[in-house]
Amino acid sequence: MRKHQELSLEQIIEQVIADQLSSDDFCLYGKEDGELELARLYWVxxxxxxxxDSDVYPTDVAEQDLQLVYYGEQLIDVLAVALEEKPNASPQDxxxxxxxxxxxxxxMPFDD
Incomplete structure (x- = not known):
């Protein structure tokens, strides 16, 4: 995953899947927390x-006053499990x- 850029969550998911869920050395940041949205832009x-014992955010994140939204490692784990349970999962899934x-x-359990 290329860092220091703003992408929609859909683009991020596509890139993570294209990288075969292998590169988790990134975090997602946003202007607001709360539920993730497919079309919303996030800073990588x-x-x-x-x-x-305190988090010190990267300079590019601090300068934009962004909040941590998701750790890359967790994002990869969640996507991997979801795709294992439902290989044809849509981006919205x-x-x-x-x-x-x-x-x-x-x-999240996927019901077939």
């Missing part, structure tokens, strides 16, 4: 550094799985 950047994980700290 580095993980925050931890200094004295994947967004729902990501939102479910954020709310419940567990993977």
């Amino acid at each position: 950047s580095d993980y925050p550094d931890v200094v004295e 994947l967004v729902e799985a990501l939102n479910y994980y954020q709310q419940h700290d567990s993977f």
Whole structure:
């Protein structure tokens, strides 16, 4: 995943899948927290550094006053599990799985 750019969540999901869910060295940041939306734009950047038990956000994130939305490692895990359970999942299905994980700290079950 290329960092230091703004992409829609749909573009991010497409890129992560194209990378075969392998590169998790990124985080998503946004102007607001809350539920993820397919068309909303998110900033892709580095993980925050931890200094004295506090997160220090990358300079590009801090300058734009953005909030951490999703860790790359978690995003990859959620997408991998969702696609394993439902290989033909739509982009909207994947967004729902990501939102479910954020709310419940567990993977969304897909009913066939």
